[in-house]
Amino acid sequence: MARGGQGLARVAVVVRAGAAPLWWLGVAAAGIGVLVPGVTGRRIGVLAGAALLIVAAGVVGCTRRGRYTALARSAARAGKHDVLQDRAVTTRNWRRGHRWWLLLAFLAALGSAFAAPAAGGLLLAGCGLGLWLKAAWIGRRERAGGGLLWVRVDWLTPTAGRPTGRTVKTYRTTGLAAGDAAPGGTRRKTPALV
Structure with a gap:
């Protein structure tokens, strides 16, 4: 990153990164848990x-x-030397940093089936669904504000990785066409304008 630029990751993508693994691990744990009386x-x-x-x-x-909302309100415009991280890289980094927590959550959901079949798995799936809902809410805010929200990569610790953690001081903004993810963190259906 030349001339003082920062690596930036999309806020909505960081939020969405855990949604799919939590949902599918929860569905799998619930499906297996139903087999246990x-x-x-x-x-x-x-x-x-x-x-x-x-x-x-x-x-x-x-x-x-x-x-x-507070971080979005105080967001500064991204500089021309800032580097926008790809959606796939952000997702992969979050999942790598949380793989052991995801595994432990899955095993706990499976173990809870001996007490209440499928309950732990459905709880895990609900957490994944909640992350999707939060990312969609962020996407609506981004569209309403006319800009995408970004967080500095060095503020996202590998284990915490929350875009609202104590290390995060403010967000950066870009236009809606920046990066390879649409508002809300989904894949763009058409390539971004350069």
């Missing part, structure tokens, strides 16, 4: 899991919105 029985386990999925999606989707 459990202490509570399958019906109660699945009903409790469905309730946990809804609650987890709501809690994860709404948590720390005030911090995101």
